[in-house]
Amino acid sequence: MAKPVVDYDLCIGCGSCAELCPEVFEMRDDKAWVIGPDKCNTCDCEEAVNACPESAIKLE
Ligand code: SF4
Numbered sequence: 001m002a003k004p005v006v007d008y009d010l011c012i013g014c015g016s017c018a019e020l021c022p023e024v025f026e027m028r029d030d031k032a033w034v035i036g037p038d039k040c041n042t043c044d045c046e047e048a049v050n051a052c053p054e055s056a057i058k059l060e
Pocket of ligand 1: 010016052054
């Protein structure tokens, strides 16, 4: 399964990903941290990828 990775140069800390998937993303110091890379069992994190306004979330 693909795992989400956040590009910290692009992340503006909007919090959308953490709001959408709190088991996968957590806000720390105004950046999104991937705390549960394999916790998404619904959409393979596609929703968070699509919700990110800066395209900072990649699936690897
Ligand atoms: S949705 Fe994108 S810009 Fe917003 S906190 Fe998450 S990774 Fe950062």
